[in-house]
Amino acid sequence: MTRRTAAACALALVLAATTAACGPDGRGDAQRAPDGRHAAPDARRSGGARPDSAPSASPSARHTPSASAPGRSAASPKPTGPARSTGPAEGRADGARPPRTSPHGHGAPRLADCGGDRLRWTLTRLHGAARRHAPAALLSAANTGGAPCAFDGYPSLEVYVGKGPSVSAAPASAGRVRLVLLHGRSAQFPLYYPAAPFHGYCALPAHVTPSVAVRPPHPSRTDAGALLTMTDAHGRRVRAVVCGDIRIGTPRVR
Numbered sequence: 001m002t003r004r005t006a007a008a009c010a011l012a013l014v015l016a017a018t019t020a021a022c023g024p025d026g027r028g029d030a031q032r033a034p035d036g037r038h039a040a041p042d043a044r045r046s047g048g049a050r051p052d053s054a055p056s057a058s059p060s061a062r063h064t065p066s067a068s069a070p071g072r073s074a075a076s077p078k079p080t081g082p083a084r085s086t087g088p089a090e091g092r093a094d095g096a097r098p099p100r101t102s103p104h105g106h107g108a109p110r111l112a113d114c115g116g117d118r119l120r121w122t123l124t125r126l127h128g129a130a131r132r133h134a135p136a137a138l139l140s141a142a143n144t145g146g147a148p149c150a151f152d153g154y155p156s157l158e159v160y161v162g163k164g165p166s167v168s169a170a171p172a173s174a175g176r177v178r179l180v181l182l183h184g185r186s187a188q189f190p191l192y193y194p195a196a197p198f199h200g201y202c203a204l205p206a207h208v209t210p211s212v213a214v215r216p217p218h219p220s221r222t223d224a225g226a227l228l229t230m231t232d233a234h235g236r237r238v239r240a241v242v243c244g245d246i247r248i249g250t251p252r253v254r
Contacts, residue, residue, distance in 0.1 A: 111150040113218040114181055116226060118145030121214050123228040125195075125238050135190035135249060137230065137240075139214070143181035151179040151187050153217030156225070159242045161210045167193075167203050169246035177217075179253055190249035195241050202243035209239045 120142045126135055139157065143149055154177055160166030172192065179187050197206055204210050215225035230240040 111148055111180060114141065114143060114149035114151045114187075114216055115218075115220050116216055116223040117220075118143060118149060119216060119226075120144050121226050121228055123212060123214075123230045123240070125230055125232050125240070127233065133192075136193050136195040137191040139189045139191055139248070140186045140254075141181075141189075141216070142186040143183055146183060148180055148182045151177070151181050151217065153177050154248050155189065155217055156215040156219075157191075157246065157248070158213050159204065159210050159240060159246070160213070161204055161208050165204055167242050167244070167246055169248050172247040172249050175250065177251060179251065181253065186254050187251050188254055189251045191246055192249060193242055193246040194244040197243050202241070203245075204242050206241050206243065210242065212240060 122140045122142075124138045124140070126137055139155065141151065141155065154169075154171045157169035158166055159168075169191065181187060194202075196202075212228040212230065213225050214228055215223060219225070230238050232238050
């Protein structure tokens with residue numbers, strides 16, 4: 001065999017080995033699947049799983065809420081106080097209201113009202129009647145009874161001429177009056193009204209002596225009131241001249 005023939009044989013062996021390694025279609029180890037698609041290489045089949053094909057976590061491996069801490073107990077409802085009593089009104093076992101108390105007695109039973117049978121009334125003309133905004137007269141009620149009494153409110157006062165014209169008094173303010181009169185003490189009410197004609201006008205005839213009737217704020221059923229006679233500061237009788245409305249001022253105890 002010549003040298004050229006030996007070289008050709010060696011080249012043929014190399015080509016035959018190469019063809020056997022690459023397969024019939026020259027694509028190496030790649031195999032064709034029955035449906036015509038190329039199967040994945042062995043290295044890909046034996047490699048790690050695809051990210052989207054990873055199995056999901058089992059229910060037991062999922063996160064579940066942890067139990068409460070050992071040192072912290074569950075919140076319990078706030079304790080409520082004892083139910084309020086729905087017993088009789090004012091705390092009386094029989095349901096009756098307790099007696100009224102005196103505003104100055106600190107829980108003592110309420111004093112009896114100052115009725116007309118224990119009051120002595122006086123009506124005094126004041127010197128300042130001619131001054132503007134000055135009281136024209138002073139109405140007093142003295143307690144002649146043997147025990148203190150309650151004088152709560154304003155007295156009822158009316159000045160009239162027979163069956164003719166009349167003038168009634170009204171409180172000057174809406175304040176409440178709650179007084180306690182001891183024996184011999186008096187409640188004094190200033191009276192504000194025009195005591196002289198104004199441009200010739202007077203509510204009651206100035207030349208006629210009118211009648212003056214008064215009643216306590218809480219009279220009894222049989223209390224018809226008292227008729228008063230006006231006097232001056234020296235106790236002398238004078239005519240009451242009332243030419244307009246009467247306003248009763250804030251009282252004081254003397």
